[in-house]
Amino acid sequence: MHNPPAKGLYNLEWTPECFLPPFFPSTPSRTIAKRDNSSFVNSGKDGFSVNGSSLRFIGTNLYWLPTLNSNDDIWNVLKNVSDTGIKVVRIWAFNDVETIPESGTWFQLVQNGTTTINDGPTGLQKLDTIVQMAEQLGLYVIMSLTNNWNPMPNTTTDSSSTQVLAYVTPPRNSLSNDYGGMDLYVRQFALKNHDDFFTSDKILAAFQNYTKQIVLRYFNSPAVFSWELANDARCNSTMPTSATCTTQTITTWHAIMAAFITSLDPNHMVSAGTSGFQCTDCPKLYPITPTASPTPSPAPGKKRSRVTPLTKEQIVKQRAESRRRNRAAAKRAGTLKEDGVMIRGRWVSTATREVSSSIDPTTDGSSGVDSQDILNIPNIGFGSFQVFPDQESYGPNDPNVDPVQNKINLSLAWINQSAQSAAAVGKPVVLNGFGLVTQDNLNNYVPFNATYAPYASNTAVMAATNATTTFANSTQQENGYSSFLTMGNSAGLAGIMQYQWGSAGITQSSATIQLDTTDSPTETGDSPNDGYSIANNPAIQQILKQSAQAMAGDS
Template identity: 25%
Template sequence: MRQYLILLLLFTLVQSAVTDSPRRPNSNPPKGFVTTKGSKFVLDGKPFYFVGTNSYWVPLLTTKEDVESTFKQMKNAGVKVLRTWGFNAINGSELAAARNSDLTYYQVWNSTEWVLNDGPQGLQRLDNVIAMAGKYNIKIILTFTNNWVGYGGSELYVNWIGGAGSTHDVFYTHPKIIASYQRYVKTIVNRYKTSPNIFAWELMNEARCLGDLPGGPSCIPGSGTLYHWYNQQANFVRSLDPYHLITTGGEGHFYWKKPVGFWYNGQFISDYNFNGQAGEDFDRDLTLENIDFGTYHIYPQYWYPQLDTPGSNFTLKAWGIDWIKLHAKAAKRVGKPVILEEFGVTGLENKTDIYPAWVDSALSTGHGIMPWQFGALGLTENGGNRVIKYADALINGASPNDGHAFYENQTTVWNVFTNAAKVQDAKSK
């Protein structure tokens, strides 16, 4: 027993050194690595302001020609940073169909441990994306997993390891789930940690207490569950990679003790974006030593459907501008950069009315700007028509469109971002 306790103590100390000892990124990174200086991003000694974009589907393309065509279109639009998924996972029962449809996948789950696919239908496709980004001078934000079920996110870990009846939030607390997640993170980080094409590692897309599964009692306002998970995982990534930046990938939810809400049908509704129910605490999370910059998203069309109605004094435009200002102020207090990492509205008229105001507001506060999502044209695989998964498909050579995609032939919307890119370039001298 004594020997066991000594070994347990040594193991605890080693784990503590790896996951609890904060280590800031090296102040002298290799050439081509983005770093921070106060509230600014810096690249090779110069300020790095940018317009970026999101494209989860680029690693899902099956031909190098279409991947290159997409990056060429991004470069022509002035895109400097691309955020994409560093995960694509399936259940073993989906494997035959995935091979038949040529679906990109990196993990296969058949038991409490996943099997890596680093072959030509797996991580070799991500290799090509990372390499192509460098060819076109575009940096990559790579996300390790998803809060949502799409393309095999965190709930595959929950389902296979946590077991039946597990709530979504056990992903953040279950030791075996955390170990499995870290095993995958280590695989990805070690694969690309010497690459200057990586802008940052992102711990999770839109972490919340609940996902497609319900949340549990351990992740409630004030519990700090996400805060501690962010800290643990950011420190783990830093132990693997001393140079690349790290961020949360969160939507920017606040946890304000003073009630924030709105009246609806004569009832006061506590606002999910401010009351801590999501699990995030943007102000506190941003203070973590190895979280190098903040991220937040804007989707008021979905968050406030009961208010977004004709005759209401609520407007998507005004709400988004306020949300941008709040995050700019929070980041300024901490002295770190912030990125408007995702935003979108549906409807071309909405886009042409709202996007200029949101982008101008973000520009005025020194943000990085990354709309959801980039639309590519002229893709040729399978004749330009291919169902990928879910409702995602290439149609007549156009990349998947969830209602938020913007394409070059939508000139007014396209120009909002290309003009902003020119402004950001001018500030990066």
């Protein structure tokens, strides 16, 4: 097992001012870790390497793993993951609370502008166990250090009366957004805007203090894949956003934190956990010079091509070409949906069939995220993006394609686009979470910025949103996952991570405290399910296993 530093090391004197601008370099450097025989994973223009060998992987998300009470449960989950051929798991290395719970896991108390670390058996010792077991199984762990999302429990008013109806929320830590995070810091430091998390010196000091204790605890462990600064950091959340939050706000924060962690830990990579949002027209803190950009090794069977930064014109052109192909395919199949009027036996369009020249929130910078600029920060080892088409739109829908296939097609284009964006920087990129919600899972589905399942036994919502046609059935999910994995592999992604793994047979001692056992008696003993769990889904697990074998063979 790793040897954590003495507890006294956690209390070293330091000042956050050392890590405020202009500490990080103003001129980007593309000098990132070179391939060597280190037992720590490192990154370079050709991807990841460890022990002198290249590493490409299939991974999964296990945000809930540290909440399991039983070490046997933790071991069994990790062993099942490993047996599937998965190499990397992504977990929440944070669990912030505003009041100390009577039972269950918590890592840090954030209350009235002060913080307290729980270093006991219900605290960071849980992470110790996971890291030790990962070492024994040969797994790597991406440690995510905070979350953009931490909504308060929701209430709503019945439209037929003034009665306030409180939705039933799952037990604590069942949902990925119920582990504290940025908004908890903002609330407890008596600030009002979500983006205060990125700009407040007091919050920065508190977050760096927590980060320091985690990083120093495991900086000698080869099981740590990377320190992920935050899950899905962006300007907006449940709390209000100030008018001054821009892409430079988020990029600056990533640069500050990456420099801070690198100063503490020379062994591990620092990674961004953004959703992959781009801004082709935003001013850059770390601009790319196209002629100087290294060209990564092509995917197997692909020719090396010149890499250039992604442009708005490229995005619009790619979408127009995709729609043209879909229209032609629909015409051949006899399913073309004409959008005009019939004149003398011919259809005459009443509206343009071209994709609009405007772009959407995933590429216009409105979220405050420019993933390409963040990736070009010298201390960032690799980037990330996510694919959740039930919650994000990755482009305009095509009327010639059914709703679920639209989601899949737009996701595939997003994967390809994200790979191109990262290739222009010359660093690896990982799809750190992808998922499709199925009709069978709608009762459990909770969006990342909510605390309740809007479709659970709610026929009005189901009917209003045509849920039975807009959400995938099991076959569509299987086809979608296979397509995502195939596209990610052919696009040369360094890693692809499904969201989220699920396990059955969790012991009652764990399930009664923090796991989701409220929906029905048949789910007792299953791991948390926010609509994406693949517990009791051998078809998806087999798809992941086959993809893991393919990725390993291409390494």
